[in-house]
Amino acid sequence: MADPAAVQTQAFNLWYGTFQALYDVDITVAAGRITSLIGPSGCGKSTLLRSINRITERLGYVRTTGSIEVYGHPIIGPAVSLVQVRKQIGMVFQRPNPLPLSIRENVLFGWKLHNEGPKATRAQEDEIVEQALRTVLLWDETKDRLAHTATGLSLEQQQKLCIARLLPVKPRLLLMDEPCSALDPKGTEAVEELIWTLRGAYTILLVTHNMAQARRASDDCAFMLMGRLVEHRSTNELFVAPEDPRTGDYIEGRYG
Amino acid sequence: MAPTPPDDHASDRRNLDWYVDRGMRWIVTVGGVSAIVFIIGIFAFVTREGFPFLFDGFEAGEFFGSPAWRPTSEPNPTYGALALIAGTASVTGLAVLSAVPFSLGAAIYIAEFATGRTREVLKVLVELLAAIPSVVWGFIGLSMMNPLIIAIFDVPVGLNVLNAGLILGLMAAPIMTTIAEDALKAVPDAYREAGEAMGATRWQVTMRVVLPAAKNGLMAAVLLGVGRGFGETMAVLMASGHSINLPTSPFDSVRALTATIAAELGETAVGSEHYQALFTLGMLLFAVTFSINLAADLFVRGVRRG
Numbered sequence: 018m019a020d021p022a023a024v025q026t027q028a029f030n031l032w033y034g035t036f037q038a039l040y041d042v043d044i045t046v047a048a049g050r051i052t053s054l055i056g057p058s059g060c061g062k063s064t065l066l067r068s069i070n071r072i073t074e075r076l077g078y079v080r081t082t083g084s085i086e087v088y089g090h091p092i093i094g095p096a097v098s099l100v101q102v103r104k105q106i107g108m109v110f111q112r113p114n115p116l117p118l119s120i121r122e123n124v125l126f127g128w129k130l131h132n133e134g135p136k137a138t139r140a141q142e143d144e145i146v147e148q149a150l151r152t153v154l155l156w157d158e159t160k161d162r163l164a165h166t167a168t169g170l171s172l173e174q175q176q177k178l179c180i181a182r183l184l185p186v187k188p189r190l191l192l193m194d195e196p197c198s199a200l201d202p203k204g205t206e207a208v209e210e211l212i213w214t215l216r217g218a219y220t221i222l223l224v225t226h227n228m229a230q231a232r233r234a235s236d237d238c239a240f241m242l243m244g245r246l247v248e249h250r251s252t253n254e255l256f257v258a259p260e261d262p263r264t265g266d267y268i269e270g271r272y273g
Numbered sequence: 274m275a276p277t278p279p280d281d282h283a284s285d286r287r288n289l290d291w292y293v294d295r296g297m298r299w300i301v302t303v304g305g306v307s308a309i310v311f312i313i314g315i316f317a318f319v320t321r322e323g324f325p326f327l328f329d330g331f332e333a334g335e336f337f338g339s340p341a342w343r344p345t346s347e348p349n350p351t352y353g354a355l356a357l358i359a360g361t362a363s364v365t366g367l368a369v370l371s372a373v374p375f376s377l378g379a380a381i382y383i384a385e386f387a388t389g390r391t392r393e394v395l396k397v398l399v400e401l402l403a404a405i406p407s408v409v410w411g412f413i414g415l416s417m418m419n420p421l422i423i424a425i426f427d428v429p430v431g432l433n434v435l436n437a438g439l440i441l442g443l444m445a446a447p448i449m450t451t452i453a454e455d456a457l458k459a460v461p462d463a464y465r466e467a468g469e470a471m472g473a474t475r476w477q478v479t480m481r482v483v484l485p486a487a488k489n490g491l492m493a494a495v496l497l498g499v500g501r502g503f504g505e506t507m508a509v510l511m512a513s514g515h516s517i518n519l520p521t522s523p524f525d526s527v528r529a530l531t532a533t534i535a536a537e538l539g540e541t542a543v544g545s546e547h548y549q550a551l552f553t554l555g556m557l558l559f560a561v562t563f564s565i566n567l568a569a570d571l572f573v574r575g576v577r578r579g
Binding site: 070072075077099100101103104107108110114115116117118126127130179182183186 | 466
């Protein structure tokens with residue numbers, strides 16, 4: 018059997034109350050690659066992303082039909098543990114949202130939630146923190162102030178920290194919802210570089226408003242419009258020779 | 274080059290709106306300033322009435338160290354407030370102990386778990402609870418709690434620290450709940466979302482993220498509850514037994530500072546030493562509640578800064 022796709026949705030529909038936000042979305046996201054989701058505001062790209070770790074359900078008035086599988090396992094259904102789903106699928110939000118705890122405790126937060134073994138020693142925890150912060154290229158800047166509160170970091174550092182805190186629980190899929198839109202150009206560049214270094218070790222699904230970013234920073238690209246998936250191909254092909262005229266219009270800036 | 278800001282007086286035409294604006298601005302300024310005037314005025318009045326006693330009959334050692342409050346004893350009245358302070362402190366302490374768990378629980382439920390209608394109905398009910406007059410609470414203490422305590426604990430008198438503490442706890446709980454709920458609401462939802470996205474349950478998010486983030490506001494809620502307890506008079510007067518005592522158990526009757534003033538002030542000659550001593554008690558109460566409220570305010574400011 019071939020390596021299962023990282024994410025596969027089938028006939029996925031989603032309603033906010035009576036408003037239908039997603040229509041029959043069938044998308045297969047390849048494992049180990051970076052896939053960007055693009056489309057104009059309100060096209061459903063964030064909704065699709067947020068459905069994949071079911072954070073949409075916080076709203077309480079969301080209904081869905083169809084299925085989503087992550088690495089071959091369905092994530093919706095009575096037998097599914099929501100906690101396990103969210104453990105394996107990390108999420109990075111538009112605005113950096115570190116918890117109002119120390120940098121160290123932010124990195125350890127998810128790990129402590131999911132650690133079922135014996136309580137780790139201080140040294141083991143230090144190791145986890147260092148490794149996660151090194152991976153996101155934040156260690157050198159923060160190693161001397163791990164006990165400081167994370168909300169005092171710059172936005173760029175906060176966003177890197179928000180990525181770092183996902184890593185200790187070893188997720189296989191990272192969902193990023195416009196992770197650079199609150200950052201300045203320098204921060205954007207740094208976080209994009211970081212995303213690129215995570216490529217391969219993690220499957221990354223990236224929602225972006227910025228077509229240049231999609232082009233620079235992703236292997237595959239999916240274009241959505243009005244709640245439907247229009248086109249999904251390798252980024253190069255999609256930008257150079259879009260199949261669907263609507264995709265062409267969008268990437269040329271005729272709307273959106 | 275930055276444009277010069279328009280001068281907002283010179284350019285205004287004096288039409289009706291201009292006069293309404295001026296008039297309303299003046300009225301709300303008076304409203305704001307009057308709060309300061311009143312608080313200073315009350316403080317000055319209480320101090321003036323109690324002041325002569327402070328220099329004449331007052332002995333700090335006796336006032337704070339002796340439990341003998343015998344203002345009407347002839348020829349040597351004594352003004353020891355220790356028993357009254359202990360009465361107020363014990364009743365308030367028990368009230369806080371009993372109110373905090375309930376209030377925090379209620380606030381957490383309303384802010385973090387209840388949804389839609391349940392939440393709205395609960396909020397209204399909690400606020401209604403705060404609207405019950407204190408004399409009604411005193412009545413409950415006198416006619417319901419009293420026989421209950423006598424029956425359950427097999428003690429001769431049911432009007433004691435336990436009774437007054439529980440009644441006061443019930444009275445302070447709605448205030449604590451409302452303020453604690455505000456403190457929890459002020460925690461940005463992004464924190465909850467972040468926690469849940471990492472796989473935390475609602476309860477884990479509450480314990481590990483929301484409560485630590487709201488701790489200053491929760492502290493303020495408890496302090497304001499304490500302030501409420503300190504100042505409460507009628508219910509405590511009715512439920513505490515009103516007898517001068519240094520309590521050694523929850524079943525001892527006590528007398529509170531506030532209740533002493535309420536009960537005795539009407540029977541003293543204006544300007545007499547007894548009258549002045551009661552105002553000195555008032556100054557003490559004022560100082561304590563002022564400090565508590567100030568502390569609560571500083572805690573809340575801590576939230577805004579942090």
